[in-house]
Amino acid sequence: xxxxxxxxxxxxxxxxxxxxxxxxxxxxxxxxxxxxxxxxxxxxxxxxxxxxxxxxxxxxxxxxxxxxxxxxxxxxxxxxxxxxxxxxxxxxxxxxxxxxxxxxxxxxxxxxxxxxxxxxxxxxxxxxxxxxxxxxxxxxxxxxxxxxxxxxxxxxxxxxxxxxxxxxxxxxxxxxxxxxxxxxxxxxxxxxxxxxxxxxxxxxxxxxxxxxxxxxxxxxxxxxxxxxxxxxxxxxxxxxxxxxxxxxxxxxxxxxxxxxxxxxxxxxxxxxxxxxxxxxxxxxxxxxxxxxxxxxxxxxxxxxxxxxxxxxxxxxxxxxxxxxxxxxxxxxxxxxxxxxxxxxxxxxxxxxxxxxxxxxxxxxxxxxxxxxxxxxxxxxxxxxxxxxxxxxxxxxxxxxxxxxxxxxxxxxxxxxxxxxxxxxxxxxxxxxxxxxxxxxxxxxxxxxxxxxxxxxxxxxxxxxxxxxxxxxxxxxxxxxxxxxxxxxxxxxxxxxxxxxxxxxxxxxxxxxxxxxxxxxxxxxxxxxxxxxxxxxxxxxxxxxxxxxxxxxxxxxxxxxxxxxxxxxxxxxxxxxxxxxxxxxxxxxxxxxxxxxxxxxxxxxxxxxxxxxxxxxxxxxxxxxxxxxxxxxxxxxxxxxxxx
Amino acid sequence: xxxxxxxxxxxxxxxxxxxxxxxxxxxxxxxxxxxxxxxxxxxxxxxxxxxxxxxxxxxxxxxxxxxxxxxxxxxxxxxxxxxxxxxxxxxxxxx
Numbered sequence: 071x072x073x074x075x076x077x078x079x080x081x082x083x084x085x086x087x088x089x090x091x092x093x094x095x096x097x098x099x100x101x102x103x104x105x106x107x108x109x110x111x112x113x114x115x116x117x118x119x120x121x122x123x124x125x126x127x128x129x130x131x132x133x134x135x136x137x138x139x140x141x142x143x144x145x146x147x148x149x150x151x152x153x154x155x156x157x158x159x160x161x162x163x164x165x166x167x168x169x170x171x172x173x174x175x176x177x178x179x180x181x182x183x184x185x186x187x188x189x190x191x192x193x194x195x196x197x198x199x200x201x202x203x204x205x206x207x208x209x210x211x212x213x214x215x216x217x218x219x220x221x222x223x224x225x226x227x228x229x230x231x232x233x234x235x236x237x238x239x240x241x242x243x244x245x246x247x248x249x250x251x252x253x254x255x256x257x258x259x260x261x262x263x264x265x266x267x268x269x270x271x272x273x274x275x276x277x278x279x280x281x282x283x284x285x286x287x288x289x290x291x292x293x294x295x296x297x298x299x300x301x302x303x304x305x306x307x308x309x310x311x312x313x314x315x316x317x318x319x320x321x322x323x324x325x326x327x328x329x330x331x332x333x334x335x336x337x338x339x340x341x342x343x344x345x346x347x348x349x350x351x352x353x354x355x356x357x358x359x360x361x362x363x364x365x366x367x368x369x370x371x372x373x374x375x376x377x378x379x380x381x382x383x384x385x386x387x388x389x390x391x392x393x394x395x396x397x398x399x400x401x402x403x404x405x406x407x408x409x410x411x412x413x414x415x416x417x418x419x420x421x422x423x424x425x426x427x428x429x430x431x432x433x434x435x436x437x438x439x440x441x442x443x444x445x446x447x448x449x450x451x452x453x454x455x456x457x458x459x460x461x462x463x464x465x466x467x468x469x470x471x472x473x474x475x476x477x478x479x480x481x482x483x484x485x486x487x488x489x490x491x492x493x494x495x496x497x498x499x500x501x502x503x504x505x506x507x508x509x510x511x512x513x514x515x516x517x518x519x520x521x522x523x524x525x526x527x528x529x530x531x532x533x534x535x536x537x538x539x540x541x542x543x544x545x546x547x548x549x550x551x552x553x554x555x556x557x558x559x560x561x562x563x564x565x566x567x568x569x570x571x572x573x574x575x576x577x578x579x580x581x582x583x584x585x586x587x588x589x590x591x592x593x594x595x596x597x598x599x600x601x602x603x604x605x606x607x608x609x610x611x612x613x614x615x616x617x618x619x620x621x622x623x624x625x626x627x628x629x630x631x632x633x634x635x636x637x638x639x640x641x642x643x644x645x646x647x648x649x650x651x652x653x654x655x656x657x658x659x660x661x662x663x664x665x666x667x668x669x670x671x672x673x674x675x676x677x678x679x680x681x682x683x684x685x686x687x688x689x690x691x692x693x694x695x696x697x698x699x700x701x702x703x704x705x706x707x708x709x710x711x712x713x
Numbered sequence: 714x715x716x717x718x719x720x721x722x723x724x725x726x727x728x729x730x731x732x733x734x735x736x737x738x739x740x741x742x743x744x745x746x747x748x749x750x751x752x753x754x755x756x757x758x759x760x761x762x763x764x765x766x767x768x769x770x771x772x773x774x775x776x777x778x779x780x781x782x783x784x785x786x787x788x789x790x791x792x793x794x795x796x797x798x799x800x801x802x803x804x805x806x807x808x
Contacts, residue, residue, distance in 0.1 A: 236767075238767055238770065238771055239770070239771050239774050240767070240770030240771060240774040242774070243770075243774030243775065244774075291795065291796075291797060291798060292716060292720075292734060292795055292798045292800055293715070293716045293719070294795060295793035295794065295795040295798060295799075295800040296716055296719045296720055296723065296793070296800055297719065298779065298780060298793045299723055299732075299791060299793045299800050299802050300719055300722060300723050300726075302780065302782070302791050302793070302802075303723055303726050303728075303729060303791070303802060303804055304726070306728065306789060306791075306804055306806040307726065307727050307728060307804075307806070309806060387722070387726065388722055
């Protein structure tokens with residue numbers, strides 16, 4: 071057995087290779103041995119990166135290397151190249167991640183090289199990605215894209231509404247004001263809930279009515295605007311007069327020595343009063359441009375109806391308020407605290423109170439034969455202060471010789487005879503031994519401004535009685551004033567002792583009530599209809615005569631003559647009946663017998679205030695006025711006291 | 714009513730050419746002019762009043778516009794604004 075020879079063959083066969091390989095052949099559907107088995111065994115493989123010098127790639131690289139050698143210093147380039155290497159590695163690593171597994175190692179080395187070379191020519195277009203020529207496989211794969219399907223879901227849109235508004239400052243303010251009003255109304259509603267059921271019902275009815283009214287006539291809402299418009303239209307038409315009223319001051323007064331003039335302004339007339347005479351004028355105490363005119367007739371034979379009109383200077387074409395009455399109005403007076411109430415005296419002896427606020431043309435309260443009206447025309451009415459029960463009351467004087475106090479108690483006029491004007495020394499013996507007193511006829515009266523109970527009465531006989539409210543049968547004093555009826559008496563608005571009286575006997579007299587004889591007497595050549603003190607000066611007064619003239623006097627300037635005597639209305643056809651000063655503006659209104667009211671502006675000479683002495687302060691106020699008048703009176707009194 | 718009378722008086726006053734009453738939306742309610750001119754006046758003046766009113770109130774919200782007058786060569790346009798209405802009068806101020 072040891073001599074057996076074993077042959078050893080050296081073959082090129084791979085000892086690890088399988089000796090037979092059986093493969094399944096799909097064609098023949100059987101397992102078939104493969105004839106030849108691969109015998110190659112790889113011991114070592116290395117991917118080299120040498121490129122043929124003459125190939126495209128080789129040529130490119132050699133160009134690059136040559137340009138790199140020309141460029142910048144090596145250090146900085148080395149540093150930057152390191153950075154760029156890292157950057158580029160990262161970037162290129164990302165880009166190549168998809169395919170290139172085998173070429174990884176060579177790739178990075180190439181990239182580094184490329185980076186070096188790239189650094190200087192970076193501004194050049196970016197190089198194409200260098201890929202391993204031999205072993206580069208780019209394989210991309212893609213996941214299946216699912217087909218896109220759109221699915222939407224929409225909810226029902228909320229209803230939209232377009233809203234636009236401006237948010238101005240005033241809109242915000244309006245909103246706040248409305249809020250306030252709502253709060254107030256809710257407070258009021260709480261209060262009304264406490265009330266009785268009946269009243270609530272009434273209110274409901276009232277509310278229904280108002281809502282109906284507001285629906286029916288829209289035009290009524292424009293009343294306010296219409297009123298303003300009417301006044302504006304009038305202002306345009308009477309533009310020059312309005313300018314005169316405001317600004318015109320007669321410059322020629324300086325040359326006129328001391329005389330003044332009256333500049334005619336607006337003329338007020340109403341066609342329904344054309345045949346009536348102006349019997350009373352009065353300015354409203356609250357609204358300085360509003361005045362009331364009473365119409366009636368002085369003629370005993372021609373008695374017709376009467377009218378009461380309220381005009382404003384802002385609208386000369388048409389009266390603001392119109393009231394009509396059956397009997398002629400003889401006098402009127404505004405209440406100081408309630409400027410909407412007017413007391414009116416009629417020709418038939420009645421008195422009435424008109425309330426301007428109410429829409430009716432009828433008076434609110436009226437006296438009647440039962441309630442003690444006068445038996446003769448009422449010549450003057452004047453409001454008094456409210457009595458102790460806070461009832462309104464006023465006095466009236468009439469030709470029947472009674473001065474009556476009327477009080478408004480629980481919506482009725484109650485009268486009280488204050489005094490009876492008995493003529494002295496004329497008690498007669500009547501039948502059955504009765505003593506009859508003839509009564510004088512009162513034609514005018516005036517109450518003292520400060521001393522409440524003191525008042526003066528002028529009579530038809532020409533006497534002026536000084537009376538007190540507390541003495542009903544006796545007078546405090548009697549002045550033998552005039553020869554004919556006293557048309558008007560008036561206390562001086564400043565001086566407490568002085569009063570003025572005028573009469574149809576052509577005279578105007580100024581008195582001090584402590585002295586029996588008048589201080590000043592003026593003869594005006596014609597029956598004097600009315601006299602009035604000016605509200606701004608204690609020494610200025612105006613008088614109107616039946617010959618159509620107005621006379622203005624200023625005692626501090628000229629004691630004997632009028633400063634201004636001016637014909638206001640046509641002489642023959644017309645007579646002036648009344649005059650009144652406006653409390654604020656330098657305007658007087660004059661009424662005449664044909665129902666016209668003329669307004670006139672006083673020129674500066676008529677309105678002179680005392681000149682200031684240099685260095686002294688100008689004192690204003692009633693004290694100055696009183697002092698002024700006192701000085702004058704003293705001049706007049708001295709010769710008398712001497713005598 | 715009383716307002717009717719006032720409007721009649723304004724129209725009859727010396728120099729007044731026309732009066733127009735416009736409501737809050739700018740639609741003329743009453744007029745004494747022909748239709749086209751009325752509509753023109755109403756629309757233009759309505760806008761102007763809105764502007765004027767907002768100007769006045771922007772400066773002081775407690776204030777409000779009471780009257781507007783435009784005086785031109787030929788005549789004067791006066792507008793009295795109200796809460797809900799506008800009263801326009803065109804007058805020839807005779808000079």
